[in-house]
């Protein structure tokens with residue numbers, strides 16, 4: 001870990017304990033270089049999944065990234081943070097139970113859209129427009145029409 005005081009990478013863990021719910025570990029560290037103490041929080045990864053992006057590159061599944069995307073779509077809408085958190089969990093759960101090691105970002109987007117549709121239509125359209133990269137107004141209108149006729 002990089003020391004926040006001097007930037008040294010040499011340190012010693014002097015104490016380590018897990019949070020009450022066990023989702024992260026708090027570590028007290030002592031810098032070998034400057035002698036300062038600092039604390040790190042290490043999150044335990046619950047899911048190990050590679051996401052295949054549209055350009056073919058892979059990255060580790062990042063639930064925060066998903067949450068950010070959803071939050072952006074839900075801006076100024078009547079969607080509570082509990083609902084967003086629930087959605088993220090649902091998506092994560094669906095991915096875990098699919099037992100796949102790799103999943104396309106497209107598939108994740110579809111999962112989010114399917115669930116977001118039931119929560120807030122406007123947020124859904126916003127998410128879809130970013131996600132599907134609507135090239136023109138026509139494709140956007142088509143999508144809108146689909147939502148309206150869906151109801």
Ligand SMILES: [Zn+2]
Pocket residue numbers: 003004005006007008031032033034035036
């Ligand atoms: Zn230091």
